Ligand SMILES: [Zn+2]
């Protein structure tokens with residue numbers, strides 16, 4: 347997406363024959379929860395009051411309202427608001443999920459590549475992002491992009507997105523904004539104008555990864571070495587790279603550092619996020635740091651990666667973690683590692699002895715098993 351094509355996921359849609367007296371249009375790329383809150387504020391009521399009226403007994407704000415709405419619930423909302431069920435459905439994350447996984451429903455819990463709200467009752471831990479400059483220029487609203495984990499910057503203003511109020515550090519909870527506020531652009535807790543937050547410039551490499559990924563949703567492919575990757579293969583490769591980057595930071599040694607230096611990645615500047623949480627729960631800055639290195643690794647190409655892995659004899663457990671499949675795009679690396687394992691008669695020795703802390707952790711786990 348660039349400035350000349352500001353919407354990517356869905357176009358502006360206006361209501362027709364609405365029963366409600368004041369229905370705002372669905373703005374470009376607007377996510378459905380943002381529009382529901384703006385509907386409520388336009389009618390001078392709290393979002394919960396409006397949604398209780400639409401779906402009595404359904405506590406929509408205690409779950410993730412952007413993931414999907416059943417056809418029955420969409421029909422009720424469509425009748426009241428004058429928006430077609432199709433335009434409402436297009437404002438959820440469902441079409442994006444279908445493009446990535448091929449499934450028309452989300453997995454329970456965290457879904458790869460979708461930010462997690464961390465909902466507890468109506469409170470959240472994060473999972474929604476915005477651009478202060480966009481909020482300052484137009485009517486504030488949240489975009490579908492604000493829920494996607496590979497989005498860390500605004501392609502129009504070239505700044506890092508924010509996922510909390512800069513004044514009080516509260517996670518963004520627009521569904522808790524209530525009258526007398528008339529728009530969604532204020533913090534629910536301290537009422538600070540979110541458009542006033544200080545912005546940081548984007549990470550160019552993370553922005554490049556974001557733009558390349560977005561292009562794949564248009565049915566294009568992305569070149570990696572001699573191979574053209576489609577959306578699934580691209581995400582598989584990026585997920586694997588994120589995994590090995592985070593493992594490498596935990597168990598860095600000179601060989602691993604040289605391997606990554608060969609791919610233009612400086613492990614010394616990459617810090618493990620202090621929470622150690624999974625990618626979909628990290629802040630925009632933490633994700634931008636990781637994705638920036640993923641972009642460098644992708645740009646280096648598969649041949650360089652395989653040759654560096656061979657040159658520095660990187661252990662298989664780092665490059666073939668049990669938690670993640672080896673990407674199809676790196677079949678060549680899998681063959682090299684398997685051949686090396688056979689050469690070692692199946693015995694794999696780590697590059698360096700484990701640290702005392704790591705041994706202690708393993709010992710404690712073993713004791714815990716015996717104590718069952
Ligand atoms: Zn912006």
Ligand SMILES: [Zn+2]
Nearest residue numbers: 511514533536
């Ligand atoms: Zn605040």
